[in-house]
Amino acid sequence: MKKYIHAYISGIVQGVGFRYFAYKWAKRLGISGYVRNLRDGRVEVEAEGEEDVLREFIKKLEEGPLGAVVERVEVIWGECKNIFMDFEIR
Structure with missing residues (x-):
């Protein structure tokens, strides 16, 4: 089920x-959606996809790239809105 x-x-x-x-x-x-930097130093992600795939994606976000120090990942789940066609960097 898409989430x-x-x-x-x-x-x-x-x-x-x-x-x-x-x-x-x-x-x-x-996964479709976007990623962007926020002015307060955080990174924001909005994404849609199959629930199990999104869970895998969240695990990757928790790891981050080499050089990142991820302290916290806050995730709000919802129903798929089908508002994204692709994934982009904003």
């Missing part, structure tokens, strides 16, 4: 290639 997540990643997650890392994994897993 939707809205996630906030905290820690040392800007300037370390986190957005490209998330983009690469989203494309590999067939």
